[in-house]
Structures are given as structure tokens and as C-alpha cells.
Amino acid sequence: MNKIKNIFAFAIISILLYSCGSSSSTEVDNFDHEAQALIDNDTLVQFLKKHYFDASTKTVTTLVDGETALYDDAKLKSMSITENEIDYTLYYYVNTVGSPTIDKGNPTVMDSVFVNYDGQRIVDTESISDSFDSNDGIWLTLNAVIRGWSHGFTNFKGGDNITDNGPITYENGGKGILFIPSGLAYANIGSGSIAANECLLFYIDLYDFVKGTDHDNDGVASINEDADGNGEPRDDDTDLDGVPNYFDTDDDGDGVLTINEDANKDGNPANDFSDTNNPTLPDYLNPDIK
Ligand SMILES: [Ca+2]
Ligand SMILES: [Ca+2]
Ligand SMILES: [Ca+2]
Ligand SMILES: [Ca+2]
Structure with a gap:
């Protein structure tokens, strides 16, 4: 187990790495992160009012008559997060929290997680981009990814590893969608195809996590x-x-x-x-x- 934990410590992936310069740049740049947080929240609220979760395609889709907007959907939750003294609201949709046979509880913001994800940019309140990044089955450590992930994944439980001589397979894990304000993602810097101040959407599965991850094995x-x-x-x-x-x-x-x-x-x-x-x-x- 200890050896595995060590490997996790270095299983950090580039695209989701939170730039080390981001928190310090908050102090040195003149950008108004607090105002942007309010703008982002308006964007997310409007977006959630104009879209619904289509259970047949399992996707976030433009709202049509007879469907319930995400914003009014009981499966949509939110959490308040303060980072760099700025208050953010992270929205997340819970398809299932997760119902593992052996319940380890929820990961913390410092734990290593084994996940599936698929990300899209929230271009404006009415449109989302195609997938900009996805990965089905990758270990990450929640302290070293965008903060929307760090906090978002703590709302889910890992599943059961039912791998049997084939590909690594999990069942009963948490499944949901994260709606992340830019301040908990790539802020006013952006990354690759992600523009500055862009809110993001991620479909996620939490397959597994290491309870009490100990990065330095001490x-x-x-x-x-x-x-x-x-x-x-x-x-x-x-x-x-x-x-x-x-x-x-x-x-x-x-x-x-x-x-x-x-x-x-x-x-x-x-x-x-x-x-x-x-x-x-x-x-x-x-x-x-x-
Ligand atoms: Ca401390
Ligand atoms: Ca330690
Ligand atoms: Ca030290
Ligand atoms: Ca000592």
C-alpha cells in the first residue's frame, strides 16, 4: 500500500495541474478576481437555468419545454469555497454519490483519486464547447489539480474494483457533473484552448481513492x-x-x-x-x- 501511495504522489497530470503561479499572481496582478467571481456565478446560474440533464443521452442539453432546468433540479447541489480570500460557489450535479460495498467515506482535498473525466468549456450562458480533454481511468492527487476538482470530488464516494483478468473495472462509484467558476479553474490566465475567465463543466466518475493519502510516507x-x-x-x-x-x-x-x-x-x-x-x-x- 505504501508503495502505491508513493506512485500516486507523482501521478500528476499536466492539463489539470493548477499553476503554482496562480495564487501568487492573485497578489501581484491588478485583475479583480472578486468581481470576476461574481460575473462567473451569474454566468453559471444563467447557464444552469438554460440547460437540463438529458437522462437518455446523459448530457447537459439546451432546455426544452417539459424538462426541468438544472438550476431547479434536486440533483443540483452547490458548495461555498473560499480561495485566496475570495468566495466562490461551485455547482455540482449528483447522478449518484456512490454506493460502494466497503464505504471508505469521501476523499479529502489532499487525497489521491482514480477518476474518469470529460471536460467542456462553458462558452457563454447558452453554449458549451466540444470536449477539450478526457481520460477514462487516471490517478490524480486532489491537492495538485484545479481547485474546482479538489473540492468537487469530495462530494462523491469511490466504487468497487471488480477487475477480473480484464481491463480495470469499477462499479458503484460516484458519478456527476462539476460546474466550475474560472477562479477555481484557470482564472484569468487560461490554459491551452481554455480562455481566460472561462467557466468549465466536467462529467466525472470517482472510481476509487486512497483514504488518508500520505504523500511523503511519514x-x-x-x-x-x-x-x-x-x-x-x-x-x-x-x-x-x-x-x-x-x-x-x-x-x-x-x-x-x-x-x-x-x-x-x-x-x-x-x-x-x-x-x-x-x-x-x-x-x-x-x-x-x-
Ligand atoms: Ca495550513
Ligand atoms: Ca505525510
Ligand atoms: Ca519543510
Ligand atoms: Ca524531524
Whole structure:
């Protein structure tokens, strides 16, 4: 299992990579991301009012008489997401949450997922592009994709692997559609055929995920490598060496690997507190304890 998790850590795919420069560019560019978030939400709401889910073709289709607009469809949900201090609404359509035989719960924004996806650009409130990218069966790690994905997939459950001497096959996994504002996708930069400030639509299946994905194999799940407790493990770098804790095998930089700072030897370095002067700081984040 550990070996597999390591492989996942590097199974990062180019098109869906969230540009590392994006969050910093928010601070240095003069673009009004907050205003764009409002524009995008208007676009998405209007789009959802003008389209419906056609169950026969399983596609988002221009609304016709007698059908229920996505916006009024009980299967359409939304979630509020704050990124870079800007509030966004992510809309997602739930064909099925997923009903796996063994229920592992839902992935976190730091977990590795095995998915199917097919993306289209929301050109305007009345039209969508052809598919710009698709992949049926790819491992990704949710901390390193567009934020609309990171959060969107957490609403679904993985399925059951029923592979039997043939191609890898899953059933009972979550299935839905994500409607993503540009600020949770490629923002005012765009990517390839995706224009700046373009909202996106993705048909998705969540086939499987690694519960408690541990990118650096140090015994602490990536979602829990959030030393400052702000809900964002990507911004924690205890030893300030430029490698975030979730990717750093020696979080406090004291020369002892985190996995070896496990005084009680229970496999979890996060519950060892040996410093009587600092009893709430776990040893692996405390350079005074080696
Ligand atoms: Ca870890
Ligand atoms: Ca944090
Ligand atoms: Ca570090
Ligand atoms: Ca250490």
C-alpha cells in the first residue's frame, strides 16, 4: 500500500495541474478576481437555468419545454469555497454519490483519486464547447489539480474494483457533473484552448481513492499535515526549507525523519509529545526533540 501511495504522489497530470503561479499572481496582478467571481456565478446560474440533464443521452442539453432546468433540479447541489480570500460557489450535479460495498467515506482535498473525466468549456450562458480533454481511468492527487476538482470530488464516494483478468473495472462509484467558476479553474490566465475567465463543466466518475493519502510516507496523512490548523495543508512548512510538510519527510528539519519521531511506536508520529516545556507540540514538529 505504501508503495502505491508513493506512485500516486507523482501521478500528476499536466492539463489539470493548477499553476503554482496562480495564487501568487492573485497578489501581484491588478485583475479583480472578486468581481470576476461574481460575473462567473451569474454566468453559471444563467447557464444552469438554460440547460437540463438529458437522462437518455446523459448530457447537459439546451432546455426544452417539459424538462426541468438544472438550476431547479434536486440533483443540483452547490458548495461555498473560499480561495485566496475570495468566495466562490461551485455547482455540482449528483447522478449518484456512490454506493460502494466497503464505504471508505469521501476523499479529502489532499487525497489521491482514480477518476474518469470529460471536460467542456462553458462558452457563454447558452453554449458549451466540444470536449477539450478526457481520460477514462487516471490517478490524480486532489491537492495538485484545479481547485474546482479538489473540492468537487469530495462530494462523491469511490466504487468497487471488480477487475477480473480484464481491463480495470469499477462499479458503484460516484458519478456527476462539476460546474466550475474560472477562479477555481484557470482564472484569468487560461490554459491551452481554455480562455481566460472561462467557466468549465466536467462529467466525472470517482472510481476509487486512497483514504488518508500520505504523500511523503511519514505516517501522517497529508490532510493532517496542517500545522497551523487553517484547513490548508499546502501552506505549512515548519522548517522553512521550501518543501511543504505534506511532502517533507523531516518536517522540523532536525535531521530525524518524521517517521522515526514516533516515541510510542504506534505508527503515528502525530501523537508523541516528549517536550515537557512544549507539551502540545508533537515531536515531529519540534526541532528540540530528536
Ligand atoms: Ca505525510
Ligand atoms: Ca495550513
Ligand atoms: Ca519543510
Ligand atoms: Ca524531524
